[in-house]
Amino acid sequence: MxxxxxxxxxxxxxxxxxxxxxxxxxxxxxxxxxxxxxxxxxxxxxxxxxxxxxxxxxxxxxxxxxxxxxxxxxxxxxxxxxxxxxxxxxxxxxxASPPRRRLRDRRGLRAAARWTAALLVFGVLGGAAAYGVTQPERTEIPGLRTPDDGRWTYPALKLPKLPEGAPRPMDAQHNAAGRHYADPRTLLLPAPAGAKVDRTFPDRTGWLPTADFVKVFQTSYRAELTRTLAQDTLRHIAARAWTAQDGTRTEVYLLQFATQAYARETNAGLAMSGTPAQAASTAHDEDWGFSDVPAGQSADVFDESEPRGPQHVRVAYVQAGDTVAVILLSKAGTQPAVPFHQTVKLQAQLLG
Known part of the structure; x- marks a missing residue:
């Protein structure tokens, strides 16, 4: 129907x-x-x-x-x-026209926008704070002061100007002999801040006689060392000495030879038999790293063996091209290793 x-x-x-x-x-x-x-x-x-x-x-x-x-x-x-x-x-x-967005949705969007802006602001402030912490020295930041480890404050180091066209001593491609074309006296490490420089050492010329240098070592080794230096074509010895504020006496000797082969031979003899006169015996410094000197150089670092005498002695031999550096530190009581290692590294850098 x-x-x-x-x-x-x-x-x-x-x-x-x-x-x-x-x-x-x-x-x-x-x-x-x-x-x-x-x-x-x-x-x-x-x-x-x-x-x-x-x-x-x-x-x-x-x-x-x-x-x-x-x-x-x-x-x-x-x-x-x-x-x-x-x-x-x-x-x-x-x-039909789209319905209007609910008030609850608009409030959610505004809240999300506020939180996003807050996160961006905190991120920028946190990055700025991290940058401010990493830039200055830690000793300048309140609450993060680094304990004094005994290191010295050296002046800014600057390599001397070489003659025009002269290569650097560690440039094996252009300087096979490893020769230093700069005056060895300009390669001596300067005294740290607050130290008292010994103006009588070696003398006004800055050159040290060989007879004075061999006295640094024990009597039994002086004659052999004198012959070795003469045979290995020693050219001259530059020297400098100072006494730091903590009482440490530092002596730096730069021995320059005709070629790096002679310098290498002399350095090996010193590392084997060159015991300082103030120490009964020495042993390799266990805290020293073999990679602490520039590439192409060698360093033998020693510490006085116990029992020690009234003076704690540390000595290092650094060979860089045609030059051998002897760094000798002595101090009454106990001598910290930090300023000694610091001095050796800086002198090696000047020879590079």
Whole structure:
């Protein structure tokens, strides 16, 4: 049974198609279907508009079923309800405007933005603080003062100017002999801050006689050392001495030879038999690293063996090219290793 919708006593088919008209026996022409026009209803915004069905022309040759017109669905809330056009083509639906963002979402976005800005600010401040901590000396930062380890304060070191075109002593490609073209007296390590320089050592010329140098070692070795220095073509000896504020006496000797081969031979003899006169015996310093001098140099570092005498003695032999450096430190009581190692390293750098 077909559901009928009644409006002003006119029946409009809702779902089923209209029945096909029966032609008469005398004339095959089909009857023209009667389509009732809907009466105009009062326009109301809340009710849907019923589309007017298009007129159907009868076909002469063969009857054609007339399909019913289905009413347009009601417009969604937020869109304007417009009647279908006369040609039966329904217009595209107008999309509803997007709903406004909820207040809760906006508050969440603002909170996230505030936290992001805060994190950026703290990151910048933390980076600035880390940079400030790493730049100055630790002794200048309150609360991070480094305990005094006994090292000395040396002036800024500067290599002397070489003659034009002269290579550096450690330049093996251009200076196979390892010769120092600078005056050895300009390669002596300066005294640290607060030290008292011995102006009488060696003398005003700055050159030390060989006989004075051999007295640094024990009596049993002096004669052999004198012959070795003469045979190994010793050219001259530069020397400097000072007494630090803690009472440590430092003596630095630079022995320059004709070639680095002779310097290497003399350095090996000193490391084997060169015990200072103030020490009964010496042993290799276990706290010294073999890589603490520039490349191409060699260093033999010794500490006085126990039991020690009234003076604690430390001595080092550094060979750099055609020059051998002898660094001798002595101090009453116990002599710390830090200033001694510091002095050896700095003198080796000047010879590089």
């Amino acid at each position: 077909t559901e009928q919708t009644r409006t002003d006593e006119v029946t409009i088919p809702s779902q089923a198609a209209p029945e096909r008209a029966e032609p008469t026996a005398a004339e095959p022409t089909p009857e023209e279907p009667q389509v009732a026009e809907p009466a105009a209803a009062e326009p109301r915004s809340e009710e849907p508009q019923v589309a007017e069905p298009a007129a159907v022309e009868p076909q002469v040759a063969e009857p054609v079923a007339v399909e019913p017109q289905v009413a347009e669905p009601a417009a969604a809330e937020g869109t304007s309800a417009e009647p279908a056009p006369a040609d039966g083509v329904a217009p595209l639906p107008v999309p």
